[in-house]
Amino acid sequence: MSFLSEVLRSVGETEIDYTDKNIREISKKLTSYKDEINTYIDDVYRKYCRWPSRKEKLLNDVSKLCEDIDNVKSYTESVVVVEMENQHTHIDSLKKELEQLKIEGNLVYVLTQIHEKFIMVKDNERQKNYMNALTTLMEIDSLLKEIPKDSLTESLYKNVTKEMVELDIMICEEMYEYLIMKEGKNGVLQTNVLKISKTSKLRELFSILEKFEAACIELKKFNKFFWLCICKPIISNITNVHIQEIEDFHVLTVSIKKTQLRRSYKEVFENLLLVFKFISLHLNFEVGGNTIISYLGDNLRADFAEVLLKDCLGTTLPKSDKEQSKYKQVIEDTKEFESRLVEIGFLKKGKNSICDYVTSMNSVLGNIRCEEYAVQAIAIMKKDLHDMVEVGTHFDPANPLIGDQFPQCYVSRSVIELLNLAQDILQQALLEPNVFATRLICTMQSFFYQYGSIVYGHHEKFLQNIPQQVVLFRNNCMYLAHELQQLNDVYNTQFSKEVLPVPPIFKDQSHQLRTIGGDTFLGYIEMHKKNMEKTLIDFKFESERLSEVMANDTIKCIRQCLRQYELLKTVWHKILPHPVYNKTLGYLLNLFCKRLIDTVVNAPDILVVNAEHLVEMFRTVLNRGPKLFTEPEEVNLYVELWQKLIELVFILGANLAQITERWENGSLSTHFTPDEVKHLIKALFQNTDRRAQTINRIKVN
Template identity: 25%
Template sequence: MASFVTEVLAHSGRLEKEDLGTRISRLTRRVEEIKGEVCTMISKKYSEFLPSMQSAQDLVTQVDKLSEDIDLLKSRIESEVRRDLHVSTAEFTDLKQQLERDSVVLSLLKQLQQFSAAIEEYNCALTEKKYVTAAQCLEEAQKCLKLLKSRKCLDLKMLKSLSMELTIQKQNILYHLGEEWQKLIVWKFPPSKDTSNLESCLQTELHLCIEQSQKEEKTPVPPISSVLLAFSILGELQMKLKSFGQMLLKYILRPLASCPSLHAIIESQPNIIIIRFESVMTDLEHPSPSEVFAKIRLVLEMLQKQLLDLPLDTDLENEKTPKIVLAEMLGDVVWEDLSECLIKNCLVYSIPTNSSKLQQYEEVSADAPQKVIRDCRCLSVSVLFSRGNLNGLFLRLSQYILLMVNNLMTTEHKTRLITPDSKISVPDLPHPEKDEKPEVQKMSTTQYNEVVNLEPENTLDQHSFSLPTCRISESVKQLMELAYQTLLEATTSSDQCAVQLFYSVRNIFHLFHDVVPTYHKENLQKLPQLAAIHHNNCMYIAHHLLTLGHQFRSRFAPILCDGTTTFVDLVPGFRRLGTECFLGQMRAQKGELLERLSSARNFSNMDDEENYSAASKAVRQVLHQLKRLGIVWQDVLPVNIYCKAMGTLLNTAISEIIGRITALEDISTEDADRLYSLCKTVMDEGPQVFAPLSEESKNKKYQEEVPVFVPKWMPFKELMMMLQASLQEIGDRWADGKGPLAAAFSSSEVRALIRALFQNTERRAAALAKIK
């Protein structure tokens, strides 16, 4: 058992010399001794059983006591020692957290001190106009503020105050830098600032200050360099150069590229470089590429020397060279608009209209801008002015093709008559060499006749596949001639030129297909003649597109002989375009015809003078409209299209009249006579609309074939017969459903007409009984 003092010391948390380790060691040794005694006892168990019984009991008592001491020690470890261990760990953790908090506070104080020092140094540098140093100090203060915000343990009001102070100081230095920039780069404009006016351009000047009066740290830096580097540090350089580049483009580069008489003059004065314009008399309407590139090069070389070729500051050694940055920034701002201006105002007017002059054009135009780019280094990459792209620019759509296509699509529709014998007026294609002719299996005349089985008198007419006689626009005729001329030129051009010319021709037809229906949309809807001409134009183009590619295939460069040099895929689109336009006009004319007939008061009560007058007027208007259309479409549409169109419209009017009359429930004798008179007018004057040819004598056969083009013509005749016939005559023409009346009307329609025309008598009943 532990002594009283030991227990007191244990409960107080302090054991003197006999600590836990000593007690555990003592118990361990005691356990080993008992273990040895137990082993000795077991070895003598069988020989000294009875004598050792008492000693075994003593050992058991000792082991039990030892076990109690061990349990007591374990409980003490679990209670007092572990409790003291937790207390010590908590105290150590608190001390560590306190130390960390103190470290964080110290770090915040250091950041605040650095922020304050950076702001003070910035103010001093700004006062001395050391803009690069001031910008660097402001950048350092920005970094300190960013670290302070990342700690998330500083007072929000303090952070807001620091942020506001930093913003104010940044705006302050930007204001000072802006004033310095305005002193270093000065624009002088006339009151109007109109760049399209030559007088205004002559009064425009750009002044660059090149005075070196400041020294920053070790290396003397020009004022403009100091300002630009400060802008770069503050992240405002790109915006400033963008503004400068836009003004440079608007007031200097673009006028130089568009006005042939305008030239740039560079004047050097003490500490100032002046760029101004002067006018030189010239007969050129558009400037030549070489002159434009020379003028632009003069300006860019000066800017490269005075503005873009800046020295590298010693404090910015890890940054990208400002010279490269400035050049790329300025190039990104001006090059896209400048290149577009060069194309529209210069290059497009210098492009030759013949590929034979292309090589000379390449030598003059392709090298000049590349040399400007290489020498001035103000444009990082120029894809536009590579030799291949200049070639492509010419071949994609030359000035001649562009202007011709534009004029042809927007010109008035002057027409010309084409016949099956009409041909495109282009030079004959060169004959291919003998070795280039494809091998064709020869066949004798006898073999041919046996295979085809055609007698000489059954051969096709020479115009079987020709376009019928009609009128087309003169502009479309010229458009096709332009396509043939361009393809003919492609046969003598280089591979790349031939490819581009071929696709230029395809683009011509794509433009026509897309532009003409939109540009002339209103007129195509209102003017029947224009719709008919447009229909003919589309069919004329589609007719030529069928064979256009095949005519030139054997003369094209090898690169175009892969089977894709065809225009056949465009044929359905053009046919559909012409058909839809003309069908739209037909629908409009049908609507007008039906609208006129709607004023006929359903052809009822013709014994009333007002009703008869209205019906007669409607019929006259219909016939007048058809005759007017006939005059408009005469000699324009092909004969078969003309007859089908007029037949369809006349058939529409007759169908409406038949429908209105057969719907009447009561027709008096006077009504029948007047209805017959109206129908007789249509019957007499209707065939006169079939006059597709200007010579009246040639139209007789078409007027005799009215039933071919007007399906309701014969029913209309039968209706007139019924209006004047007796019951017996009607029955005879019905002929038990086999007569002409039965072919024109159904039994129900005939029975309804009989009921409307005749009174209810036995004879009418007998006649109705026969109509089955």
């Protein structure tokens, strides 16, 4: 080995030792700085202890340490080693360690900067330098994005958010020292006060809030107060508006007297203009690209126009042709008022103009008149159903109804009132301009679309429990459906295509009314069907029970069911149309007979004593059932199983010879199948040769 090689190796080993030594020192310092920073972070951002003092020296030391790391790294990379293969691994290790130290050093440096900036935020907040505090918080947020996310950065992010919220609260609290909104009572008057500072501080605070993107929240609060406590009371109540200067504030006071009286529209216009001028003069700066007065206009325009029309200008609308000439002055005054609001900046020219409501007098009058008709119609629909009146053509079996005749029955008097109102509206529509006539017709159509839901909703409990109310509702719907078709015939041809493009006036209202009336009635009938079944089950009147001695009070279930039908007769027989009444009672009685017959026919065995008891029970039905109908003889017309029940009573009390004779002469075979009769014979009689002979003779005739 040459001397030169040994010298180079010696130099290289010396440089490596030097580098290694520097790295150890840098690592030691870095560990110390890291420990110190971690202690601060743990105290301040995790445990929320008191803020420590600034550590600018620490920040400088960390910055110097990062420079030392860069120098050592450069020095290490410049080392030339000749024939030192055995040192390569050591050098690579040193380089990697330097890289790691560089990363840790930068991280410590960023964290130190963040800590210093948090202290700056606190200083600025104490000095009320809110813009500087906000800018510094934004810088902290940017620095946090430079370091990897872990539990430490999460804690710091939370602290940034916390500081943002606290700063926002500080700014808002100070802002409301310069913009004061108060509601209060002064004797019998409600007194609302708005104070605006004469300084420019309010503009500055709004500007900072805008950076926060929080200005809109505070503007919404101001917008709400301005509308509910200043503008709306001026429009809707008697108020006094007073403007004055008090010390460092411009003050607007609105005193409100709650009363049914209204000031003239001119006084309302005057007071509103005072208020809008006050806002435009003393809050004359922009927030979010808009002046505050234009912001208020954008958010309040629709409500402002609606309330102004309803509570102020609505009272000036003409009630007759004579009053229309006076209304022209109202239109002129309103145009002037609107133009002043455009000048001030509250309204934008041509957008949601107040005059659009006032000058479109027919439309406005139409709205009001249609609303009045709607209120009147709903009040009629909610009247008592049991206030009745007779309608329709008297029922005569010898002369059946023809054509469009409606059967005689009772309906609620309110139905007649509603139809009279509909005729009045149609007559009025014939006299009005086309546009208004169309609106009147649409309003009237809506009455009958809503009839079912409004009446049922208002009288729901009665319609579920009181039979009289149920049939009246059914009759009302049917009668309305009939009369609407009559109105179609009378009025369809009297309106032009511009008013009624596609006749008829009433298209599907009749069908809808018949459906809801019929469904409600059928629902009540189904309830009676279930009640009947429940009564029979409660008294254990079932097929399997006939093989045991029946209780003496079993007949009560028959009487209870019949009493329900007799109650329906008492209530319904005059209210329902004659055919509908008989068909309905016939349907219920037929269901009852079917249940009685099926119970006996399906019984596996019937005791003799039970057979006698059943005869007594069924004769009660046969005696009282016909009395349910308008004419007792009609029971055979409307109760399909009536004769079958009669034949069943005969079988229960007859002997085998009598049953055989009646089968062969056709009386039984008309109503019973051979299998049913055979089953009954087996259930009623003991198994003997004579029974077998009788069963064999029961064949299809």
